[in-house]
Amino acid sequence: MKTYQNPPKNKWDELLKRPSFSVGELRDQVQVILTEIRIDGIDAIRKYTEKFDGVFIENLTVTAEEISEASGLVDNALKDAITIAAANVRKFHESQIPVSKRIETTSGVTCWQKAVAIDKVGLYIPGGSAPLFSTVLMLAIPAVIAGCKEIVLCTPPGKDGKINPAILFAAQLVGVSKIYKLGGIQAIGAMAYGVDCVPKVYKIFGPGNQYVMAAKQLVSISDVAIDMPAGPSEVAIMADTTANPAFIAADLLSQAEHGPDSQVVLVTNDASLIEKVVQELAAQLTELPRKAIAEKALANSQAIVLENVAEMIELINGYAPEHLIVAMGNYTEVAEKITNAGSVFLGNYTPESAGDYASGTNHTLPTNGWARSFSGVNIDSFMKKITFQEITPEGILNLGPTIETMAAAELLDAHKNAVTLRLKELKK
């Protein structure tokens, strides 16, 4: 870790600058493939699946047999763990269902919002080195709770043409049955345009590599909504003298093992902590299977010593980390002042991995500073709010003149006339 002692405020932005993350260069290349998918449909899908995933897929749909087989291939301890995690994620996301309130803004003028599920959603679950069944829970459970009518899940097949059984088990557990063997740009294109058996959806969710991100960005311009912009995963830890150096090292490493571009930041007002953490990092690293990846990420990471808690909070709110661990004695007080972060973990016994898997919060979170303006995935992500209004004859008599005056001043006479005609009718 690079260590900085009391850097001046005007250097903070520079210190915490994330590596520039742009999928711009890929965009043309990805657009060519998307256009081919839009035009050629299933043929393009099969061609690129063969090219990128190394397997020819005749039938994209995961069959009911494949799904029921999967359950037998997952060991019971993992099935139990997934079931417990699913229950927690369900409990937390159910608590987020918005309630509608009717408001009479003027006598006879009643307005309300109603949250309605997005009819069709597409969930992308990456393949690659590990089967991300936890992401199935994080995306599918809120979609089911929101009441989305069509939930489509795409995940790339292995070279054997199969999907990891833990992914299929998690999907069936939470009630997703439309599963397709489709990865990368092909999956995003199929869900954006509707190809073969894969229906066109209205919003696409889920993480992915740079190609997936570029594809999501491109289809979001005019075809389909997406969950949020993407970037490499991040954790920031705020720690004081009450923090446990071994826990901090473990938390930093659990972020660093995601990839060499993972962002890891430690901020403390206890200068002596850093050396202890660095020692712990060295000790814990030796035993990690993903040691090489974690080492690369750590090489770019920062440990920053600041004078006081107020400065620590200011720096963190400026950085807007995806994950924030507050390992400080007064964590409740500090948490109150956090205004920019994706998900916050409080105290010494709340590791980020709890939220990654099983505590109930969502792990699909804004990275790359987007926590300044975006929420993580939550029940809202699968719904839109429609406004309704009902005006009685009394109501339009009360409010009509206001509308007429404003419409006339905006030079929109037909807007005014829609009120004038109604007022005339009522005054007949």
Add this chain to the structure above:
Amino acid sequence: MKTYQNPPKNKWDELLKRPSFSVGELRDQVQVILTEIRIDGIDAIRKYTEKFDGVFIENLTVTAEEISEASGLVDNALKDAITIAAANVRKFHESQIPVSKRIETTSGVTCWQKAVAIDKVGLYIPGGSAPLFSTVLMLAIPAVIAGCKEIVLCTPPGKDGKINPAILFAAQLVGVSKIYKLGGIQAIGAMAYGVDCVPKVYKIFGPGNQYVMAAKQLVSISDVAIDMPAGPSEVAIMADTTANPAFIAADLLSQAEHGPDSQVVLVTNDASLIEKVVQELAAQLTELPRKAIAEKALANSQAIVLENVAEMIELINGYAPEHLIVAMGNYTEVAEKITNAGSVFLGNYTPESAGDYASGTNHTLPTNGWARSFSGVNIDSFMKKITFQEITPEGILNLGPTIETMAAAELLDAHKNAVTLRLKELKK
């Protein structure tokens, strides 16, 4: 209007196809200007303001004097109307403030969401043929209620270098004081990058012409969030025998006068209604100042007769109109079944213009079918939800083994180790 009698379902999409709305062709041109603004800052801003708005602006900031002067230039009736409308918009948006609930998902594991204002937001108010002071209310009031710390408003100057006084009056009424004389691409670029006195914001809101939309789209890729994708304004009306043809015609015209590309659709199960509406349209058109614009929009509009209410609902949900007026006897029942629309107006005395100006609902709404996945602007638009979690030693003892099992199965050993170390410490 083009009239269709019972068109078969498989033709609905084609019938209701919106004119393709792509800012693709403009994009390169707009990108050049944005890049120039990013690099040259205020010089580029001044240059393009002179070019597009026809005025050289030395000082972009609207001064306190200009703001206080404005109040004297707006007539009292309009000031009263704006004040009433602002109170209604405030009342409705205040009712939307989300409440946080703490949920114990497992004994010792507590999770909650907290809605926090986006620190810095930028509001764009177009200039052009009419001063859109109503949009100032619709964007600034929820921003103030949400608690955004920095609210920046940009609106283009007239050739005299001044801002319309009604816009300044509305802005000061609702508590916005950072107002800049900046329109079009210059405004979007300045708020996205931060230029001269205009601060960089985290999210940009507001309507605009195709150049503004293209600029918003471009800056949203990696610099700043935006409210929603854009397209021409739309209204759909569902009507039965209880509808008033004159009111319907007036509502259709109030949409049609927005622009020649406005989308206007009438759906009914009462074939005889259409002729009456067409007669009313002809009569009302003669008196409209914006007759030429409205006629063009009407030429592309559709009147569709369907067999029954169920079909009408299905067609409307498929179309996903920005505005929907339900002029039907059983409008409450129909409203229950509407799943895709921006804002819904119920009954004969609820014209769209009520929501455009003064009832309290927001008029910044998803167009072009985006109502399938986007909400209109509401209090959520100015906030993000941060999740928090607090796990006690008992909690991690309860949940830890679940996390360990899942992390191991995803081959993320450091994630597992962050829990294992804590469990060991507790079992010492």
